[in-house]
Amino acid sequence: MTATAQTAAGWSRPVALTVAAAFFLEQIDGTILATALPAIARDLGVRPGDAGLAMTAYLITVAACIPVSGWLSERFGGRRVFLVAVAGFVAASVLCGLSSSLAMLVAGRVVQGVAGAMMVPVGRFIVLAGTAKADLVRAVAYLTWPALAAPVIAPFLGGVITQYAGWPWIFFVNVPLGAVLLAVAWRVIPAADSAADSAVPAGIDVRTLLLVMAGTVGLVVGLELVADTRRLPVAAALLAVAALGLGWAVRRARRVPTPLLDLRSFARPTFRAANTGGVAYRVAVNSVPFLLPLLLQDGFGWSPVEAGLMVMWVFVGNLAIKPVTTPLLRALGFRALIAASSAGLAATMVVCALVTPQTPVAVMAAVFLLSGVFRSVGYTGYNTMQFADVPAGQMNGASTLSSTVVQLANGLGIALAAVTVRAVDAVAHPAAPSGLLGYRVALVALAVVAVLSTVALLRLPPGAADHVRHPRRERAAEPAGPRTTRSSRA
Template identity: 45%
Template sequence: MTSSKSPSTSSNALAMLVAGCFFMENLDSTIVTTAVPSIARDLHVDATSVGVTITAYVLTVAVLIPVTGWLADRFGSRRILLSAISLFTLASIACAASTSLPMLVVARVVQGIGGAMMVPVGRMTVLRVTEKKDVIRAVAWLTWPALVAPILAPFVGGLLTTYASWHWIFVVNVPLGILGFVVALRVVPGRSAIPAGEFEPTPPDWLGLALTSVGIGCLVWGTTLLASTPVDVAQALVFLVAGAIGVTLALRHLRRTPRPFVDLRLLRIHTYAVALGGGSAYRFVISAIPFVLPLLYQGAFGWTPLQAGSAILFLFAGNLGVKPATTWMIRTFGFRRLLLVAHLVGVVCLLGMATFRPATPFGLMIVVLVLSGAARSVGFTAYNTLTYADVEKRQMTGATVLDSTIQQIAIGAGIALGAVAISAGRLIGAPTNASPVFAYDFALAVIAVVMLAALIPAWRLPVSAGASLMAR
C-alpha cells in the first residue's frame, strides 16, 4: 500500500519525534540536580555522593556517542533508534525504582547508553531523509530541546521534588518513551528507504573509536571536576591533560588511517568547519548561563530554588517566542548577519545580567532574560542549520557523530566555565571584602567576553554562506 504522506510531511513528523527524544535526553542531563538533597535523604547517603548519578549519565553519553555512527550503519538507524528509546524508557523505570545509590548509578549508566544512541542517530536519520529546501525547518525542530531542557530542568525538578517525590523526575519519561516508541514504529524509515548512493557505511575503526571515547571521557570528567564544589584542581588537570592526549592521538590516527570512523576531510567543507567551531564556542557560552543565574539568585539574592527556577523560565519564554520566526529570519537575513546580531545581543544581555541586584525591578530582569533567550534561540538554530548546509547525505553519519561529540564536550565545558569564573570572582573580591554579587558579576562578564570572541568565526563567513538551503 502506498503511503499518502508527502516526503515533507514524513520528514516533519520524524523531526518532531526525534526532537521529543532529544528533549528527554537533554532534560535528564540536568534535572537530577534539584532533587539531590531528596535523593540523598531517601537513600541514606551524603548529598555530595549523589552527584555521581549526574556524572555517570553525562559521561556515558559522551563516551558512547562516537560509537553510535558505526552502530547505525551496521544495524540500521531504525533498529538503533527504537532500541535507544526502549532502553532509555526501561532505565527510567529502574531509576525510579532504585532503593540504593549503586542501583541508581547503574540505572543511570543504562539510561546514558540509550541517550547516547538517541542523539546522533536521531539527527542523522532526519537529515538523511530531508530535502535541502526543508533542512532549515527540520533543524529548527531539532534544536529546541537543547535550548529548552536546561532551562526547564531546574523548575520541573524542583516542582516534582517539592510536591511529589524525586522518583517522578524519572517516571515522567515513561509515557513519553512509550509514545515515542509507537510513533517511531510508524515514521522512522528503514534502510531500504534511503536512495542508492546516499548511504556510505562507516568502517569499524576500533582503535579510532577507543582513542576518541577515552579522550572525550577524560575531558568531560575533567570539566565535571572543575564544576564541582570543592574543586579538586590537581585531579581535574590530570584528566584534562589525559583527555587532551587521547583526543590528540585520536586525531592523528583519524588523519593517517585509510578508513577512519569519521573522515576529517569533512572539515574542508567551509560552512561545516565554521559552524562546528563557532557553534561549539557559542554552545559553550550559552550552556554556562542557566548554570550561573540560579546560583546568583539563590547565593547572592537569597531566593528559593523554586523562585530561581521560575525566573529562568523567562529565558524559555524568549526561546519559545522567537522560534516560529527563526526559519523566516534565516531566509530573509542570511546566516552571517543573523549570527552576528545574535552574538552582539547576547553580549549586551550578559552585561545587563551583570548589573542585576536584589533591588532591580523584576520587570527589567524579565526584559533582559527574554531578549537573551530569543538571541540564544536564533544563534543556536542558525549554527545547527548551517552545519549541514553543504554536507552530502552520504557524509551524514560522520558529520553528525563529530558534531554531536563536540557539542557534548561544549556543554560540560560551559558549565565548568561558569563554575571556574565564579570561583575566580570570589578570589579576586576576597581581599576587598566585595559583595557576594561581585563573583557572579565577574562570571557573567567573563562569559560575555568569551561570547564576543566566539563571534570571529561568524564574522569570517561569506554573505552567501548556506545559500543551498535558501530554496523555498
Template identity: 50%
Template sequence: MTASAPSRPLRRRSATLNRPLALLVAGTFFMENLDGTVIATAAPAIASDLGVAPVDINLAMTAYLVTIAVGIPISGWLTDRFGGRRVLVTAIAVFTVASLLCALSTTLPVLVGMRVLQGVGGALMVPVGRLVVLRVTTKQDLLDAVAYLTWPALVAPVIAPALGGWIVSVASWHWIFLINLPLGVVALVVAARIVPSLDGTPSVPPLDLVGFGLCAGTLAALLVGLELLGPQHVGGALAPAGTLVVAALLGLLTALWLRRTPHPLLRFGALRLQSFRVSNLGGGVYRMVISAVPFLLPLMFQVGFGWSPVQAGLLVLLLFLGNVAIKPATSPLIRTFGFRSVLIASIVGGLLVFVAIAMLRPGTPLVVTGAVLVLSGVFRSVGFSAYNSLQFADLDTADMTDANTLASTLQQVAVGLGVAVGAVVLRVVDLTAGPGRLDPVTPYAITFGVLAVLMLHPLVEALVLHRSAGDEVAGR
C-alpha cells in the same frame, strides 16, 4: 542587516517535510536533554531516600553525561551497519527500560549503573535520530526540519530544575524517571511505524575499536575533569588538573590515530567546509557560553541576590518564554536576511545581554530583570537555530553520517565546557579577591563579563563567513 529582501514572497508550508518524524526525534531529544539535569533539584530527596549525602547524587548526573559523550562517536557506524530505524528503536527501548530501573534503584551504586544504561540509550537517540531526519530531508526543507530539532536543547536545561523541584514537591523523586515510561512507550510505537526503513550497508568497514577506545577515554577524562572543577567539589586542584592532563594526552593520541588509520571512527573532512567549520568551532564557543547561563543565573539570584529558589526558578523560566516567543520567526528571519546576518545579530545581541546581566543588582526592578532574561532567550534561540541549520547546509548526502557524528561529539563537549567555564571563572574571582573581599554579586557580574568577551570569537568567525553561505537552504 539590510532591508533589501523583505519583498521576497512568503514561502509556502512545505508538502515534503516529514513533520511527524521530526517531531518524534525532537521528543526523544527532549527526554535525553531533560534527564541530564532534572535530578539536580531532587538530589536532597534522592540522597535522603538512598541514605547518602546530597553531593554524592552528582555521581548519577556525571555518569549519565559521560556515557552520552562516550557513546556518540559510535552512533554513525552503528547506523550505517544496522540501519537508522533499528538503532533508533533500540535506543528508545533501552532509555525507557533504564528509566524504570532508575526509579526502582534502592542504592546509589545501582542508580549510577542504571544511569549509565540510560546514557547508552540517550547517546544513540540524539545523533541517530537527527541523522534519520537529515537523510530524508531535502535542502529546501532543512531549515524547517532543524527548527523542530533545536527546541529541546533550548528548553530542557531551562525548565529541568523547576520541573524536578515540582515533581519532588507533589510526588516523589521516583517520578522524575517514571514520567519517561509513557513518553518512551509512545515514542517506541510511533518510531516503529513512521521511521523510514533504510537498511544498513553490509559493506561497512569494521568498527575502529582502537579509535573508539581512545575517543571514549578522552571524552570521559575531559568531562570528569570538568566536573571536578565544579563548585560542588571542594578538594584541591590536583585531581581536576591531573584528569585534564590525561584528557589532553589521550586527545593527542586520538588525533594521531584517527589521521593514520584507514577507517577512522571520526572523520574530520567536513571541517574543510567553511559553513560546517564556523558552525562547530565558532559555534562551539557560542554553545559553550550559552550553556553556562542556566547554571549561573540560579546561583546569582540565590547566592548573590538572596532570593528564594522558587523566585530564582521563576525568573529563569523567562529564558524559556523568550525561546518560545521568537521560535516562529527564526526561519523567516534566516530566509529574509541570510545566515550570516542573522548570526551576527544574534551574537551581538547575546553579548550585549551578558553585559546587561552583569549590571543587574538585587535592587533592579523585576520588570527590567525579566526583560533582560526574555531578550537572552530570544537571542539564544535565534543563534542556536542558525548554527544548527548552517552546519549541514553545504554537505552532500554521502557525507552526512560522518559530519553528524563529528558535530554531535563537538556539541556534547561544548555543553560540558559551558558549566565548567562558569565554575572556573567564579573560583578564580573568589581566590584572586580573597574571602569576604567582594560583595556576593560581583563574582557573577565578572563571570558574565568574561562570557561577553568570549562571544567575540564566534562574532569574528561570523563576520568572515561568506555572505552566500547556506543560501540554498535558506531559499535565497
C-alpha cells in the same frame, strides 16, 4: 499528517517532531537531577556531593558513547537503533526510579547515558538524511528547541516533581512518555531502503573508539574537577589524558581507511566554522541556565521556585522567536543573523550581571526573555549552517561528529562558569555579598566568549550557505526523489 505525507525530497514534519521529542527527553534528563540531589542523598543515605555522581555518570556516558552511534546506525539501520535507544532509555528510567542505593542509581544512569548517546546523533541523521537542502532550515528548527528549552526548565521541573511527588518520579514520568514516543516512532519513522541496508560498514575501529572514550571521559571529568581546587592535580592529569587521547584519535582518523570519526566534513568551511566558533557560542549559551538560577538564589536570596519561574522567561523567549527564525535566516543570511545574535546574547548577559535585588521584576523578565530570543536564533543558525554543504553520503559522520562536539561544549560551558565563580569568590573582598560578585564576573567573562565566537563566522564569505536560504530555488534545482510509502517501513 503521517510519514507517507513527505515531500519528494523526503521531508517529514512528524519524523522531525518525533526525534525532537526524544531529544527533549534525553537533554532534560541530563540536568533535571540538580535540584533533587539533596533529597536523593537523604533517601539513599549519602552526602549530596556523592549523589552528584548520578549526574556526572550520565554526562560522561553520553560523551563517551556518541562516537560509536554513527557506526551502529550504518550497521543496523538508523530506525532500528533509534527504537532500541528509546526502549533502553525507558527501561533505564525504571531502574533509576526503583534505586535503593547510590550504586544502583549510577548503574541506571549509565544505561540511560548509553541510550541517550544513541538517540541524539542517530535521530538527527534520520531527519537530515531525508531532508533536501531546500528544507534544511525548517528541519533544523524542529531539532533545535529541545537543546534550548531543556536546560532552562529542567531545574524548575525537577524541583516541583521532587517537592510534590518525590524524586523517583523524575524517572517514572519517562515511562508513559517514552512508551508514547516509541509507538509514534515505530509508526512514522521510515525504514531505510534495500540499497542502504545492503551497504554493511566495515568492522569498528576499536583503537580509535578507546582513544575517543578515554579523551572524552578525561575531558568531562577533568572539567568537573577543575572547579575543586583540592583536586587540581587530578584534573590536570585527566585533561592531559584527554588532549593526548583525542589528539591521537584525530591522527588515526586521518590515516585509517574506515575511521570511527569521519573528519571529512571539516573540509567544508561552513561546518568548520559552526564547530569551532559555534563551540564558543554554545559554551556561552549553556552557561546561562546554570548561572542565572544560582545568581537569583545565592546572590538575591530567592527561593528555588521563584528563581525557576524567572528563568522560565528565557524559555518564553526561545519559543516566542521560533515562528520568525526561519524567515529571518532567509532574509538576512547566516553570517549577519548569527553575528547579531551573538552580540545580543553577550549584551543581555552583561545586563544580567548588572541587575540587583531592587531591579523591577518586569525589567528582569524582559532581559531574560531577550536572552532567550538571541539564544534561539543563533543556535538555530549554527545548527543549520553546519550541514548546509555536507553531502548526503557524509551526513551520518557529520551528525556524529557534531553531537560529540556539542556534548563537550555543554560540559565546558558549565565548568568554565563554575570555575570562574569559585575563583572570584576565593579572592573577593570579605565585604562583597556572598556569591554575587562571582556570578557577575562569570556572566561578563562568558559574554566575551560569545563575542569571540563570531571570529570564525566572520571569516566566511558573505553568501555562505545562501543556497539553503532560498528553498524554492534550491528545490527546483534538485531532482525529485521517490516518496516514502507505508510499505517501505519495517
